[in-house]
Amino acid sequence: MNCQLCQNQLETCLDGQLAEDIRIQVEEHAKACPSCAESYHYTRIAARVIAEEKSRSFNPWLSTRVVAQIKKIESSRNSAEHVSVFSRLIRPVLATVSVAAAILAGVMIGSLYKPHDNTVNELPVELGYINDADLESFYLFSED
């Protein structure tokens, strides 16, 4: 038996589905050939892990969970259908109008505000009659 033939038969051999005489040939070859022995070892590890994962039991309540989920989806679908066409149309219109109203209100409130500036024009007229020359000191400008 050559390596190619041996490696092709490894899994069948591990499954126990190989004819007795071929199984013996495979095992003897694997004992003598280090490369095939390594393949035999790793194939056995993989087969054992896969068999272990396959044997895990599934959730027995899955169908109940799935049906409950489906009912939830269906009820939300039905409630969505019951929403009238009128409200479906009016909702975006209302949203648009309210946004426009908010912008308009903002602009109006903004225009009410006038910044305060201390220009002469805005000074009270009475100030013109006050002679405040005496109040000013010329001391700083004088020589002595």
Next chain:
Amino acid sequence: MTDHEIIQQVLSGNPDRFSLLVERYQPVVFRTCMGFVHDQDDADDLSQEIFIQAYLSLSSFKGESAFPTWIYRIAVNAALNKSRKTAKNFLTLRLNKMLGVGKRELIDAASGESPEDLFIREEHRQWVQDALDSLPKNQHTAIVLSKYDDLPQKEIAAIMGISEGAVEALIQRAKAGLREELSAAAKKNKKNRRKN
């Protein structure tokens, strides 16, 4: 009752009947999921997602292929998407491994085995899972459908939409890839042990 009759009943407004299909195909869908996610709880959650997805697209099932083929296709696509997302959460997975999260199977398996045997078994499990996950998508799918679901090559070809010859080639390449990855993992492990 045939699958087709059940589907007709579901489509005519009797969603409760879908539970019959779930019960019928849950074992195969679960096994397929296990081949991709390798965790019982994740496989259960993924199975639920697959059946919900199948229900939602049931009206698009024209009966051109057999129902099992159709559900397998949905399962494989969903499982591949899930494993891609899991790969993105690689950091979380590593952290979980470090913290020992997800080692429930290890504790469950403590049925008279020595701690050393248990450790080796867990190590082998990790090697095989990593080796499977490192395979290209189509090889991974082919090997899962062949080894986890025990499907004949003809059916795998119908599910994957390729020829039987291509399936055979994919399975052979996947087996060789698995052996290589396992051998590399074993060598790496030996090196690490020598270092320690």
